[in-house]
Amino acid sequence: MSSSAKRKARQRREKVAMLRRAQRKRCGSCGRRLAPVGARCSAANRPTLDHVVSRAAGGANALGNLLVMHHRCNHAKADRSPNGCELLMLAAANARLGL
Numbered sequence: 001m002s003s004s005a006k007r008k009a010r011q012r013r014e015k016v017a018m019l020r021r022a023q024r025k026r027c028g029s030c031g032r033r034l035a036p037v038g039a040r041c042s043a044a045n046r047p048t049l050d051h052v053v054s055r056a057a058g059g060a061n062a063l064g065n066l067l068v069m070h071h072r073c074n075h076a077k078a079d080r081s082p083n084g085c086e087l088l089m090l091a092a093a094n095a096r097l098g099l
């Protein structure tokens, strides 16, 4: 892996860690618990980063537009607009992050 790819991977891990804390370790879509870091879990439960306003709709790749979600929740959401639960979780996470 190149040093640039390593740096991007580290930045991504740091974003996920910050958001997990800000979301109280709960999925940004369904609100259920996220698997602990490093824990073995099914592919469907694997934590992933979601762009609340999708990149396709012009959403930023910044903390203020990101939530950690289960892979299955992220896949189900796809490019649709965020629902009320997702917007509430984003507002709470952003407030805890001071954004």
Ligand SMILES: [Zn+2]
Pocket (backbone or CB within 6 Å): 027, 028, 029, 030, 031, 032, 069, 070, 073
């Ligand atoms: Zn979920």
